[in-house]
Amino acid sequence: MFKTGLRTVAAVMLIGALVYLGSAIATAASPPTIKVGALYPFSGSLALLGDESFRGFELAVEEINASGGIQGGKKIELVKADALDPNQAVGEARRLISVVGVQAIFGTYASTLAFAASQVAELSGVPYFELGAISDPITERGFKYTFRTCPTSKNFAHAAVDAIIEAVAPALKIQPKDLRIAIIHEDSLYGTTVGGYEKQRAKEKGLNVVEVMPYSKDTVDMSSLMLRLKGANVDVVLQTSYVNDSVLFFRQMKEAGFKPKAVIGGGGGYSMKDTETAVGAKNIEGAFDIDFTQYQTNPKAAPGIDDFVKKYKAKYGTTPRSGHSLANYFGAKAIFSALNKANSMDKDAIRTQVMNLDIPAGTTVTGWGVKFGPDGQNTRCTPFLLQWQNGELVTVYPASAAVAKLKIGVGM
Amino acid sequence: MDVFLQIVVNGLLLGGMYVLVSVGLTLIFGVIRVANFAHGELLMVGMYAVYLLSKYLGLHPYVAAGPVVIFLFIIGVAIQRFIMQPLMNADPEIQIFATVGLSTALMNLALLVFGADMVSVQATGLRERFHIGSVRLIYANMVMFLTAVTLVVGLDLFLTRTYMGRAIRATSQNRLAAPLMGINVKKVYVLTFGIGAGCVGLAAALVAPTYPVFPTIGTYFVLTAFVIVVLGGMGSLYGAFAGSMIIGLIDSLSGFYIAPDLREVVYFLIFIIILIVRPTGLFGLGRGSE
Numbered sequence: 001m002f003k004t005g006l007r008t009v010a011a012v013m014l015i016g017a018l019v020y021l022g023s024a025i026a027t028a029a030s031p032p033t034i035k036v037g038a039l040y041p042f043s044g045s046l047a048l049l050g051d052e053s054f055r056g057f058e059l060a061v062e063e064i065n066a067s068g069g070i071q072g073g074k075k076i077e078l079v080k081a082d083a084l085d086p087n088q089a090v091g092e093a094r095r096l097i098s099v100v101g102v103q104a105i106f107g108t109y110a111s112t113l114a115f116a117a118s119q120v121a122e123l124s125g126v127p128y129f130e131l132g133a134i135s136d137p138i139t140e141r142g143f144k145y146t147f148r149t150c151p152t153s154k155n156f157a158h159a160a161v162d163a164i165i166e167a168v169a170p171a172l173k174i175q176p177k178d179l180r181i182a183i184i185h186e187d188s189l190y191g192t193t194v195g196g197y198e199k200q201r202a203k204e205k206g207l208n209v210v211e212v213m214p215y216s217k218d219t220v221d222m223s224s225l226m227l228r229l230k231g232a233n234v235d236v237v238l239q240t241s242y243v244n245d246s247v248l249f250f251r252q253m254k255e256a257g258f259k260p261k262a263v264i265g266g267g268g269g270y271s272m273k274d275t276e277t278a279v280g281a282k283n284i285e286g287a288f289d290i291d292f293t294q295y296q297t298n299p300k301a302a303p304g305i306d307d308f309v310k311k312y313k314a315k316y317g318t319t320p321r322s323g324h325s326l327a328n329y330f331g332a333k334a335i336f337s338a339l340n341k342a343n344s345m346d347k348d349a350i351r352t353q354v355m356n357l358d359i360p361a362g363t364t365v366t367g368w369g370v371k372f373g374p375d376g377q378n379t380r381c382t383p384f385l386l387q388w389q390n391g392e393l394v395t396v397y398p399a400s401a402a403v404a405k406l407k408i409g410v411g412m
Numbered sequence: 413m414d415v416f417l418q419i420v421v422n423g424l425l426l427g428g429m430y431v432l433v434s435v436g437l438t439l440i441f442g443v444i445r446v447a448n449f450a451h452g453e454l455l456m457v458g459m460y461a462v463y464l465l466s467k468y469l470g471l472h473p474y475v476a477a478g479p480v481v482i483f484l485f486i487i488g489v490a491i492q493r494f495i496m497q498p499l500m501n502a503d504p505e506i507q508i509f510a511t512v513g514l515s516t517a518l519m520n521l522a523l524l525v526f527g528a529d530m531v532s533v534q535a536t537g538l539r540e541r542f543h544i545g546s547v548r549l550i551y552a553n554m555v556m557f558l559t560a561v562t563l564v565v566g567l568d569l570f571l572t573r574t575y576m577g578r579a580i581r582a583t584s585q586n587r588l589a590a591p592l593m594g595i596n597v598k599k600v601y602v603l604t605f606g607i608g609a610g611c612v613g614l615a616a617a618l619v620a621p622t623y624p625v626f627p628t629i630g631t632y633f634v635l636t637a638f639v640i641v642v643l644g645g646m647g648s649l650y651g652a653f654a655g656s657m658i659i660g661l662i663d664s665l666s667g668f669y670i671a672p673d674l675r676e677v678v679y680f681l682i683f684i685i686i687l688i689v690r691p692t693g694l695f696g697l698g699r700g701s702e
Contacts, residue, residue, distance in 0.1 A: 045523065045528045047528070048527070048528060048529070187673045213671065213672050213673070214671075214672070214673040215672040215673050216672075216673060216676065218631070218632045219632075219672070220426075220429075220623065220632050220633065220636075221422075221426050221663060221664070221667075222672070223419075223422040223426070223664065223667075224419060224422065224663070224664050224665075224666075224667025224668040224672060224675075225667060225672045227415060227418060227419060227422075227668055228668055228672075231415060243530055243624075244530065244624065244626070244632075247530070247532075247624050248623075251539060251622070254539075255539065255541055255548070255550050256548065257541070257548065274529055274530050277532070278530060278531075278532040278624045
């Protein structure tokens with residue numbers, strides 16, 4: 001089994017190399033284009049947000065091509081690849097690099113896919129740009145040609161804890177240290193990572209964390225957890241969750257008669273319309289969410305956000321389904337401006353120009369800036385604090401990006 | 413004391429829901445001797461049916477229970493007749509493969525038809541709470557508990573008092589001797605699978621107001637249901653009832669006094685201990701049974 005596997009891989013690689021040679025000869029004469037791979041989950045359970053992410057990337061590419069391309073008039077040719085799990089991400093990344101011959105890969109929305117695909121790209125010396133996956137270790141592996149434009153889970157955790165100190169406590173008119181805080185999170189990789197960073201940050205800032213409770217995301221009952229939160233007189237709950245456990249949390253919070261002063265979610269279930277529909281607008285009213293920039297953001301802090309929505313509507317016929325497309329659009333625009341300056345698709349020239357990027361915060365569609373650290377992580381992207389108000393997720397902090405006033409209390 | 417009482421009540425109510433979900437499984441397990449791994453997906457199908465009925469016909473989920481039970485009964489009959497029956501004399505693992513395959517197929521069918529998004533059944537008032545003394549109760553959970561008790565008693569009466577019920581029990585006790593007594597074993601199997609699936613339909617109608625529906629919802633319940641069935645003794649209704657209550661209480665108590673993420677650890681430990689001490693389960697027939 002294993003042997004035939006190896007043989008197949010070898011055969012595919014050989015064929016790939018031949019096709020690559022062939023295509024290199026064939027394209028020599030045609031007008032110059034730059035082929036880039038777009039690796040996203042287009043099918044399977046991640047498909048919805050994978051496709052949403054891709055739309056942002058596609059819009060950025062179309063816009064750049066319409067304005068004459070990069071590197072002296074070369075058009076960007078986009079090659080789509082569907083990765084629904086890590087195995088397929090590896091396979092598709094290999095295909096893109098050795099068969100199609102792309103000169104850079106963009107992707108992927110999901111962290112597990114980003115891990116797998118960036119590994120392949122790094123080994124082949126093809127630059128890899130992650131525009132939407134947040135797991136920290138993606139840019140902590142010492143890779144030279146892997147870059148990420150979006151915030152990491154550590155940024156999310158820090159933003160959540162800082163929001164308590166800077167926004168929630170002042171609004172409650174209570175000293176941050178006097179608030180009793182509980183950190184609850186689902187116990188898979190996502191929740192454990194974010195929850196862990198939150199705990200660490202809260203300790204650094206001297207906050208009073210009274211409960212830290214992981215739970216299984218497959219749980220069908222949270223009543224015991226509610227009783228514990230209630231028994232510990234918790235004021236602020238930090239939750240990291242998927243949709244199902246967010247829904248369960250809000251329903252059972254109401255059923256148990258538990259009324260914290262604030263609930264702050266870290267993306268995931270809190271940013272989904274599905275959660276709001278299942279829980280009901282009046283029950284989720286006032287819940288906070290730390291997240292990628294969404295569309296209810298002050299255009300002064302995110303110039304061009306309105307234009308993006310217009311372009312999106314014109315092309316796809318609906319309003320954007322989440323902020324993922326915006327984050328991908330932002331990342332793609334920044335990276336292509338660096339590729340333009342690199343004036344070749346040589347990996348080291350690209351790295352130099354990407355590292356040279358210096359875009360101040362508050363000047364892009366997401367409100368984020370761009371300045372990469374040596375590890376390839378963008379250091380100028382802080383997620384905003386959003387709040388559910390009247391069935392919509394609106395930005396409430398920082399003040400420059402806010403479109404509504406921060407409200408106190410959870411549920412109506 | 414108040415908190416302890418509340419935790420115990422929560423546990424028993426949770427147990428009531430587990431009873432509803434596991435009764436069908438124990439029946440199929442005990443009589444047909446098939447581990448139906450598609451059990452959770454039947455629940456999912458039922459919940460989607462409830463959702464569709466309440467959304468497009470405006471039926472209250474409890475009213476939808478009628479048509480959904482019939483619908484799942486038919487599905488159960490079809491599964492036994494067209495999938496399990498041809499495999500009746502095949503090896504047990506082949507039968508397991510068939511149900512696992514069915515489970516995957518149903519889950520992906522739901523993904524195809526409904527997408528990965530979650531939908532929920534609107535049920536005004538059912539998730540409201542009321543008080544008895546200092547203990548909080550939720551209407552929907554109370555209904556589930558009472559229905560669970562009624563269902564177990566009703567099924568027991570059916571199995572002990574009617575001709576068909578006796579035939580089912582006879583078949584489960586000895587599938588070779590039963591046909592000699594003039595029992596049509598194939599018919600008994602088809603009917604049993606139908607009844608088992610029908611029970612899942614009832615569970616779906618009662619669970620739908622409290623949990624959102626999505627293609628993988630079945631997997632959230634099915635593992636617990638298997639633990640309960642083995643714990644209580646395969647095929648034993650009262651075993652499933654007792655098992656559900658035990659698991660519900662363990663869930664609730666360990667979630668509060670130990671840690672929410674460790675409650676599975678606690679109940680699997682107890683599960684292993686019971687398997688070692690009494691491998692046939694609490695109410696199982698003992699070693700001699702098939």
